[in-house]
Amino acid sequence: MKHLIATLCVLALASPALAQEEEVTPDAFSVNNVYAALYHEFGHLFVDQFQIPILGNEEYVADAIATLLILKDGGDAAYDISYDTVDGYLRSAEIYGAEKLEEVDFNGEHGMDQQRAAQMTCLLVGAEPELFGELANQMGMEAERQEACAFEYEQAKTGWEKLISPHLRGDGPAGAKLTVSYEDGGEYAAIARLLKDEKVLEAVAAVVTNEFKLAKPATLRASLCGEENAFYDPEDSSVTLCYEYAQLYFDMIADPENAGMDAGE
Ligand SMILES: [Zn+2]
Known part of the structure; x- marks a missing residue:
């Protein structure tokens, strides 16, 4: 029972979001x-x-x-x-x-x-x-x-x-290759540019390849998907970050109302 009450308290917190420091x-x-x-x-x-x-x-x-x-x-x-x-x-x-x-x-x-x-x-x-x-x-x-x-x-x-x-890689040789690619951002060019300038994919790839020995080649890409998502595809061991996903989180701060309206379904 106590557990249930705790869970409901968390749900009640759904809105508003955390108190963000002003400089976010x-x-x-x-x-x-x-x-x-x-x-x-x-x-x-x-x-x-x-x-x-x-x-x-x-x-x-x-x-x-x-x-x-x-x-x-x-x-x-x-x-x-x-x-x-x-x-x-x-x-x-x-x-x-x-x-x-x-x-x-x-x-x-x-x-x-x-x-x-x-x-x-x-x-x-x-x-x-x-x-x-x-x-x-x-x-x-x-x-x-x-x-x-x-x-x-x-x-x-x-x-x-x-x-x-x-x-774990330790001091040993690297595992299988992890390829990083930024695909065309189209109408999301600005957010694509942000991720590229900040070298976000490269930073994650560095953590992965420095720490772990991948068993097979993998790809980390940012691309347009037609949905606000990120996913792993076991078929080709690829991780895809959709520009739409990055845009949604950008809008949550820049234009919260629009971020809410955009999430159609
Ligand atoms: Zn998941």
Whole structure:
């Protein structure tokens, strides 16, 4: 019962989004959310290429891997990506209309966005209670729950390290090649230029190829898709970031009303 109450509190928080520091820019918010989306998709790639066993929901696993990768280097960048990603989930929840509980799709493969925000916050506050305590408070997470998150974080980290250890590069040679490409942005040229200038794909590719030995060649591309999405395709081991996705997160800060109106279905 207590658990249910806690869950409802999180849902009640769906709107508004987190209190953002004033200096958050559409550019930074978009780039940070793209980082998180790409690390999530690489979570799927690792599961596929390294045949990582999954007990439960692969989406949750991919989210946990993304959070661990984001936290790995620590520092301000890791903090900003984490904070903006949780905020991005809450804003996405608003846009995609989960405000009415009866409309929530409990059968979807991805957890509800609020749930993803809460799961990520739990791992963050579990890893760095000092740094992410305020975020957890904003999320309405009780002190007792925040403490329990330290255990959840350790469990996720230990499990991940155990499963990934055979695939770490260490001082050895690189694994299979990871090709990066930015395809034509068309009417999304400005957001394509932002990602290119910030070398977002290159940065993610560097983390992946420096840390891990890919089992087979893979591609990381940014392209137009006709939808606001990012996905992993096991057919050719490719991760695709749609320019429309980056634009949506840009608009969440620059033009929130338009971001909401654009999310048609
Ligand atoms: Zn996924």
